[in-house]
Amino acid sequence: MRVEVLAVGTELLLGQIANTNGAWLGEQLALVGVDSHFQQVVGDNQGRIVLALRTALARGDGVVVTGGLGPTHDDITREAIAEVMGAELRFDPEVWARIEAIFAARGRALPESNRRQAMVPEGARVIEQRLGTAPGLICPVGLKVVYALPGVPYELQEMFERAVVPDLRERLAAEGFHGVIRSRVLRTWGISESALAERVAPRIEALDAAGNPTIAFQASGIEGIKVRVTAKAASDAEALALLDQEEAALRDLLGDAVFGLDGCTMEQAVAEELGRRGLCLGLAESVTGGLVASRLVAVPGASQWFRGSLVTYATETKVRLLGVPPGPVVSAEAAEAMAVGARRALGADVGLALTGVAGPEGAEDQPPGTVFVGLALPDGQTSATRLRLPGDRDRVRQLSVISALDYLRRRLRQDRVGSSA
């Protein structure tokens, strides 16, 4: 089965936003087992959307079209699909009722123009809107199909997983495809792509003959490098067994560089290490200005193990709130003092602190990119490490966050902190 992706939006053609939906959908289609040979982008013009849809349907069995489902006059994906189907648009009272409910819940007046979003091509199936006001559509065109999804990434992703994947699986099963493709990602941090490739080389050589599973690397910027294992098999159980076996072999080669699997983030890895030991954390942040805290509270249940953060951007507040002694504040001593101060002020078991120079200028004779991470442990032990980070202000800050969290994670694992408590 061949399915293309068509992204609608003049802002995509003009390069005002990047087509991230195209990349996400391409990845998901491959994981479902659907071939996708072409993608297209087209502007908000009905004739051209129709042409792009017809081109895609001529080359394949289906299209996922994203965008152009909003309430304004240039949102015309609905009209274009109806034209390709040779169908009329009709007003759907159920869709309208849900739009009304969404506006009522937000206490906002409902503009008349939103009625456009309740127009559905005759013969199309509605994918109920749950996160935004635009419903999705499953539109048969003969034996082929057009899936219409909103352009807002999180709305699109939720609808794709809830409604499009099951529909694609049914169509694949009708074609006699019952195999499964499963993949698993080992998340690594603190190791370069070439070093990773060297360590993993024995596994890649061993697998090349069989060709299943396969191993691929994927750089993810500051979030480290992903090692993706992909297995094809007749059943879920068989595929998972292949993945389990390969994961174990890779973990042997990579050790502590692996911080989690699949969607696991560094903050979740830290949360797990803290939770396992029954410890709670307090932060003091200078150079990162609250970024570490904001990543930690993104973990559901963070209140169980996270006390808070003292973002002491001004030097005076470092002294007043954290008891940092006079002297340079971009130093290992200040980082340790901040960690101790955070632990005490926030009533935490573990204190973690960051102080440094994001740039563009240096400070206290330290070049931009110099960051000190301080740690205070429950037994009173303190330590600090110095980082030299590349890049501009934002990159230094982002790298500081993940470096500090990885430092905490590795120290907790090494020291078996709290394991006897």
Next chain:
Amino acid sequence: MRVEVLAVGTELLLGQIANTNGAWLGEQLALVGVDSHFQQVVGDNQGRIVLALRTALARGDGVVVTGGLGPTHDDITREAIAEVMGAELRFDPEVWARIEAIFAARGRALPESNRRQAMVPEGARVIEQRLGTAPGLICPVGLKVVYALPGVPYELQEMFERAVVPDLRERLAAEGFHGVIRSRVLRTWGISESALAERVAPRIEALDAAGNPTIAFQASGIEGIKVRVTAKAASDAEALALLDQEEAALRDLLGDAVFGLDGCTMEQAVAEELGRRGLCLGLAESVTGGLVASRLVAVPGASQWFRGSLVTYATETKVRLLGVPPGPVVSAEAAEAMAVGARRALGADVGLALTGVAGPEGAEDQPPGTVFVGLALPDGQTSATRLRLPGDRDRVRQLSVISALDYLRRRLRQDRVGSSA
């Protein structure tokens, strides 16, 4: 003149990398004054690249194709273009000499496979390679044209500017086009797309007859909605005059909903309001866990007006560090007390505080998405506002940040705080 963009690479279809070249080229083509109605992505398959090129040439006057010019066996863009031109590939000794020189300069052995990169379709013009080993190509197809550029972004950008832009300008001049195109973005927040459309309707109607400048809306997720004005004119000065005039008319209709222009962020708008009044800010954050602070410190020079943030995630720390009285902490009273506490503890002129429920569960009988923003001003005045925000945990948090910053911005403007100080 209409020119499409075609990106070649199976890794783009599989979503392993995002098609950033497409976005960049789309923006550049628009700035040159070329219409671009479609973009395509295709994998490393000769038949499909040929089909995509023919589709693009049938719809327009030219194509910029990127990628597939490397030395390996799956780099087949050259072969596909030769097929579309009906031409043979011939070995170009000059191109080869430059590849040899590049390898020699890096002290590397030159693999035989690189000879592929010196193959040029008969009748094509070579764009000399300066940063990488792949040359670009300008390939006439009748009166139409295919530009082939490497997929490496910085190589592509250098060649596009050096060789493709001049060629496009020549073709445009032959069509009688000599003008410039300029655009300006008004950044808005706190107004829905449909309400915005209603308010701006008089300008859109007035302009529709002339068709210049044009106005377009662009939702930017939590960052609000952009109103983009685009003007064509004979000179830069004329284009800027049109933009100035339209900006003034739109500001009259939109008032305080406009927080800045072009790349201006909400935190920069806040920084400007604070800076203009000589005020410094201190934060207390609960639900946003440091996110507000992290956005503020991203503004260069933040230490001039930003003192820090007390991220009091645990209730106990709200009491201890901020002096919040006993009682519900998801309340207007707690938000105001937090703002007062932040102002005092951090020695700031203005205190801003956020407390709320990000979800997924509610708390203190408040549903998820309930957030209170508290404000304490230099004259001792305090105020608070309640937000009801949609979406999941992350979205509630992101919306809280920008809502709170916008609340602060508007209050500073309304109250003319500090203007008499």
